[in-house]
Amino acid sequence: MDEMTALEQDLVHLARMALAGRGQDVQTLLQRLARRYSRTNEATSKALQALLREAPSTDAPLRGLGNAAPVPLDVDSRVPLIRPDHLAPAVTPVLSTSVRSAVDQICEERLRSDRLLQAGLTPSSSALFVGPPGVGKTLAARWIASRLNLPLLVLDLSSVMSSYLGRTGGNIRKVLDYAKASPSILLLDELDTVAKRRDDGAEVGELKRLVTVLLQEIDDWPSSSLLLAATNHGALLDPAVWRRFEVVVDFPLPEAVQLRKALDQYCEGQAPDDVLTAIARALSVQGSSFSDAHRLVTAARRRAALAEQPLGETLLSMCGEQVKQLPFAERVRLALDLVQSDHMSQRRVHELSGVSRDTIRSRMRREESQG
Numbered sequence: 001m002d003e004m005t006a007l008e009q010d011l012v013h014l015a016r017m018a019l020a021g022r023g024q025d026v027q028t029l030l031q032r033l034a035r036r037y038s039r040t041n042e043a044t045s046k047a048l049q050a051l052l053r054e055a056p057s058t059d060a061p062l063r064g065l066g067n068a069a070p071v072p073l074d075v076d077s078r079v080p081l082i083r084p085d086h087l088a089p090a091v092t093p094v095l096s097t098s099v100r101s102a103v104d105q106i107c108e109e110r111l112r113s114d115r116l117l118q119a120g121l122t123p124s125s126s127a128l129f130v131g132p133p134g135v136g137k138t139l140a141a142r143w144i145a146s147r148l149n150l151p152l153l154v155l156d157l158s159s160v161m162s163s164y165l166g167r168t169g170g171n172i173r174k175v176l177d178y179a180k181a182s183p184s185i186l187l188l189d190e191l192d193t194v195a196k197r198r199d200d201g202a203e204v205g206e207l208k209r210l211v212t213v214l215l216q217e218i219d220d221w222p223s224s225s226l227l228l229a230a231t232n233h234g235a236l237l238d239p240a241v242w243r244r245f246e247v248v249v250d251f252p253l254p255e256a257v258q259l260r261k262a263l264d265q266y267c268e269g270q271a272p273d274d275v276l277t278a279i280a281r282a283l284s285v286q287g288s289s290f291s292d293a294h295r296l297v298t299a300a301r302r303r304a305a306l307a308e309q310p311l312g313e314t315l316l317s318m319c320g321e322q323v324k325q326l327p328f329a330e331r332v333r334l335a336l337d338l339v340q341s342d343h344m345s346q347r348r349v350h351e352l353s354g355v356s357r358d359t360i361r362s363r364m365r366r367e368e369s370q371g
């Protein structure tokens with residue numbers, strides 16, 4: 001009966017990791033289970049070992065972190081607590097002027113730290129990225145890491161909190177120590193997870209400890225490493241956490257001109273300029289993020305490839321499907337904007353906005369007569 005309970009617990013633990021998409025952790029846990037079952041359930045142990053032999057190596061992603069210390073593990077499960085991220089960003093982030101200048105400043109301070117040292121200063125060691133989903137907070141962290149040629153270590157607080165509740169404080173401290181041990185960038189992703197769960201009575205003690213750990217760490221983070229944190233809900237953060245960060249960068253939703261630049265990258269020259277300009281405006285009217293734009297282009301590329309259609313036409317029709325959900329008044333405004341500023345044909349504007357050519361013409365006449 002006891003054995004059954006342990007098995008059930010292992011199953012739940014495994015399911016949690018698998019559903020969170022943590023393939024690496026799943027493998028580590030399976031290795032541990034294979035060892036444990038070798039005494040009690042030999043057939044299962046052998047079957048697991050056979051599967052593991054076929055799976056890709058588990059240690060590869062943890063190599064080359066530029067840190068001699070072993071990667072921190074959860075005490076009980078032995079799964080790694082940190083996700084090293086070696087990917088150079090696939091796209092160059094398109095940043096608003098204020099975000100670009102903040103990001104450049106972070107990089108410059110490190111690339112030319114000798115100047116700062118001469119003046120008795122050190123580079124900023126912590127920054128908080130605040131903004132809605134899909135506007136480039138994680139992308140900017142990756143980009144900074146690749147510009148500074150430092151390993152990026154990602155600690156996803158939402159998964160750490162859910163998997164290891166009760167031991168979160170200790171686990172986080174281990175990760176922070178690891179990141180401090182050699183030059184690196186640690187990204188605390190989804191920092192608001194800590195704040196969001198505050199109302200949950202049972203977890204208050206644990207959260208208080210966690211916030212204390214974080215506050216201490218932000219305060220004495222070494223300037224050899226950079227601590228970045230990202231959150232969607234700046235307002236939910238404890239003001240004490242917020243205040244500690246040396247730099248706070250607000251990532252706004254993109255404007256049409258920025259969406260246009262991003263679309264250029266996503267489409268890789270496969271769609272005409274006037275179509276991309278129109279799509280960028282249409283997305284901006286809908287309050288879309290960069291990742292919304294990226295999702296649209298990826299879906300359109302697939303559809304265009306299957307239908308053997310030009311990407312531009314497919315994009316227009318798919319974006320049109322979204323635009324038609326907007327209120328009529330907004331669609332008319334978008335239609336007039338496109339006809340007037342981009343010399344896009346009224347037929348195309350009609351296809352994208354669903355506003356009839358008669359309506360477009362009469363509104364234009366009305367605007368002209370009003371001067």
Ligand SMILES: Nc1ncnc2c1ncn2[C@@H]1O[C@H](COP(=O)(O)OP(=O)(O)OP(=O)(O)O)[C@@H](O)[C@H]1O
Nearest residue numbers: 093094132133134135136137138139262290291294
């Ligand atoms: N500034 C940007 N320039 C170009 N593409 C971007 C930008 N921001 C986001 N994207 C696209 O959207 C995808 C998701 O972006 P990212 O993961 O950086 O968003 P995020 O702000 O971290 O969102 P979340 O709050 O959901 O974590 C990127 O992989 C990229 O394709």
Ligand SMILES: [Mg+2]
Nearest residue numbers: 137138189230
């Ligand atoms: Mg992110």
